[in-house]
Each structure stands twice: as structure tokens, then as C-alpha cells.
Amino acid sequence: MATTGVPSWAVDLKSIGAIYPFQGTEVLMVIIGLAFWIAWHVIQMKQESAEIGSEMKADQRGEEARKLIDKY
């Protein structure tokens, strides 16, 4: 039994369609894929908020910022 449904290439290619493994799980794969994508946004937003938080705490008197502005 092959995960792809292709245990042998002794076939006429006209009769072969999908050849990816675990056929029948397409909807599940899409759900997992979408979860990965949405989770990425959630994690990224949290990380960015933490980064902005630490930027806000840095250089309270604005001296470094003025230097960077002058540096262009």
C-alpha cells in the first residue's frame, strides 16, 4: 500500500491523476494550513507589540533619536 496510491509505474499515464500522499485528506490539510497562516498573524502581532513596547521604553530623552535623524 503506497501513501500516494502509486505502488508501481506499470500503468498507462492516461489513468493517473493525483499522485500526492494521503489523498482524501485535502480538507483537513487546508484546515491545518489555514490554522498555520492565522496562527502566524497572531504570533507576529504579539511579537511586534512586544518589540514596540521595548522601543517605547528606550531613549526616553530622545537624544539617540535626534542623532539618528541627523544621520539620515
Place this chain on the structure above:
Amino acid sequence: MGDNVSTLNVIFTEFYYWVTVVFMFLIHVGFCMYEVGASRRRNHMHTLMKNTMAIPLVTVTFFFFGWWIYFAFPTGFYWLTFTSDALFYDPNKVASPWSPLMGTHLSGANATDAAWGITADPADLNGAPIWHRLNGVFWAAFLLFSITTASIVSGAVIERIRMGAFWLIAVLLGSVLWITDAAWGWSAGGWMVKYLGYHDAYASGVVHAIAGGAALATLIVLGPRLGKFRADGTPRDIPPHNPWLVTIGLFLIYTGFWGFYAACNIPMISPGTIAGQITGETWTATNIYLAPTTLSAITFNFLMSLSGGMMAGYVFSKGDAFWTYSAGLCGIIGASAGNDLYHPIQAMLIGAIVPYICYKLHYFVERKFKIDDAVGAVAVHGYGGFLGVVIAGFMLWGTASSPYEGYAAINPLGNFVGACIMFLLGFIPVWILAKILHKANLLRVPAKVELEGLDFKGRESYDAAVKDIIAAERALVK
């Protein structure tokens, strides 16, 4: 060349591989930019030339003996074989450097060819007119893979290796070791394919794992850059002098990788030409094992595994550009072994998981074993390639590895053993060579040279020339 369809196919295939070669050159532009960006200013020119000169050195040696190895070693070492199987091709006719087929050649056969036993008979594999025209572009496509293996090692060892030592390692890896593993596990008649069911369609193991193994062996003998580790053994970060150059270099490597993927396919072939078990008349693209796939399959999967890697890399490295780009590359490498067959979402998920493991392993090995891999090459290529092959064994379990009868099916054990062979085939011989070079005091530059920078004398001459020409021009101003 026979009928018009055959003629068109031969010339299309010739052009197809030629285009892949041009694309793959971008990999080396990218590697050079990447390495120069990662090195410090006082080492630029040596870093650049170290990688650049691997191109001609691997090219000429691949012409002299690398290509011959590919056709001679599928059953072992030509004179010492692991199996009693016949070779698909006669390496002396197809790939010895003195064969007429390794020269400028048209489709037919004349007296010179006849003296070497070369015919123009389509029924004779060695003399099939397709070889007469394709040999140069097919050789070049493999050659660009060879140079890639050498370039992978090059980045890991920057700022302290002697160039002469690196170039010997580059030739050993590029023109002997990787092409040996390609003969074994990346050819239609390779013993690993036939007896292990080894499947590695886009070279996770045969290019990346072996190069990662070679890089690790070199690093162990070479040692870290001065100052890399504190007295208490904890590592210091040595940031790239130019992160822009590093990331654009990686972008170019992605671009060249398209050519690499396309070069792993045979673009158009009839079941009759394959001469395996496939029936019917439907022509197809195939992977290197002559098993059917499509350019669409690898385009889907290349982009999805790249994306999975970049997305994962961005979050696990907290937005670090170097690791985001490297994770993209590692994502492709991790999915490459099975990217001819995976579903795109599978490729994306594998492309996300593998770089995370490699990232963790990189820092673990750095801390634990004091390995200074300047660009993460062992992680991205070595561990990524190894894992890619192992995962493919599970994902594609039971699938036919070849269109030929009597071949083992793809399986987890076969791919695991294959991944170990790939890594160790890079590691062991390169470790021995590095040890010999180390004993001869030829592996590493002296500490004084490392600290003042490899470009020290060149920079002095440069500064003197600049000063001289400025003074001369100023004197001319009236």
C-alpha cells in the same frame, strides 16, 4: 535525429538544460554576495576569491573525471561494485574526457566516433543521438550542482581557512564525493535507488546533506574564529558587516534555485524512451529516476515550502532577516526530497517544521561543541537535507521509486540509511583531508594574519595607490 518530433524534443531538451545552467549561475552570485556580506571588511577580497575560484577549479576537474564518475559508479566504484547489475551507460563512451561525445559534436557518427565505438543508433543508449547533442548541457547542469556543494562549505569557513586548503576540499567534494552519491542515489540505475528505495528527487541529501557533512567535518578540524567564544565557552555573535548584502545574496540563491529544480527534471520523454514499465503513449516530464512528475508539481511545492520556511523563520527568529531568509532556503531543502510528489500544503508544513529544528540544532551544536559555522550552512543544508530525506521516506512510503521492475519501493528505513550515507560520505573523506592539511599546517592562516585581516597587504597596496593617484591629480590642477 529521426522524425521531426524527436528532433524537436532533443533541441527543446538541450535548450531547457541550457536555461537551467544560466539560472543556476545566480546561486553562485548569491553565495559570493552572501559571504562577502557576512565577513568583516578586512577579509572581503579573500572571501570573494575563495568562493569564486571554486567555480573554475570544480569545472575543470568535473570535466576530467567528475562526469565519468556519475556514469561509472551507479553500482559502486566501477572496479569494486556492490551489485552485479549492469551499468545503464558505458562511462568510457559517454563521459571520459577523451571521448568524442565530450567535445563539440553533432547528431551523427563519423570515423572518429566509430574508433571509440560510438554509433548514431537510437536503439543504442550510449550512441543515442540525444546524447550526442545533450552531453554538454547535461554535464553543465550537474556541474552547477557540484559548484553548489563546494559553495555551501565555503560560507561556513570564512575568515580563517587558507584558500588553497578550501579549494582542495572543494574539488574533493564537488568533483568526487557528491557525484559519487549522485551515481548511487540520484540516477535511474543507482544501487541505493534499486535496493534501498532511496528517493531524493530535488537533492535534499545528494547535494545538501553531503555538503553539510563536509562543512561540519571541516569546521571541526579548522576550529572557530578568534574571539568567537568567551573564556567561559559561551559564544559571541559576529554580526555581518553588511546585512543587506547577505539578504540580497540569499534572494539570489532563491532565484537560482528555480534553475536547480528545473535541472533535476527531464522535461519531456516518451514511455518508449524510458523503456520501463509505463504503458501507453502519454509523454511526461520525469524526475531524475525517470518517474513521472510535472513542472507544475515542483513549482507549487518550491513556493509553498519556501513560504512555510520564511513564515516559520520570521516568528521563531523574532523577525531576524538572516534567519528568515535562511529558513526559507531550509524550508525548500527540507521538502526537496519529496517535492515531486508532495501536496503543496504538505510541502508548506514540512518547509515550516524543518527550519525550526535546524535553527535549534545550530545553536545547540554551537554552544555544546564550540562549532563556529559563520553562516549556518551545516544547519540549513546538512541537518535540513538530512531531515528532508528522512521525512520523505515516511511521507512517500510504498510509492514506486522507479519505473523499472525490481526496484524497492520508497520506505522510511531506506531513506534513513540513505540520509546517513549522504551525510557521512561528505563528512568522513573531508575530515581526513582536513586532518592531513592541518598536519601539514596548510589548513588555517596564522593568528596574526587572521587578526590583521586576510586582505591586509592588499589593502596597503590599495591605500598607497589611492594616495599616489590623488596626489598626482591634485598636482595637475592649475
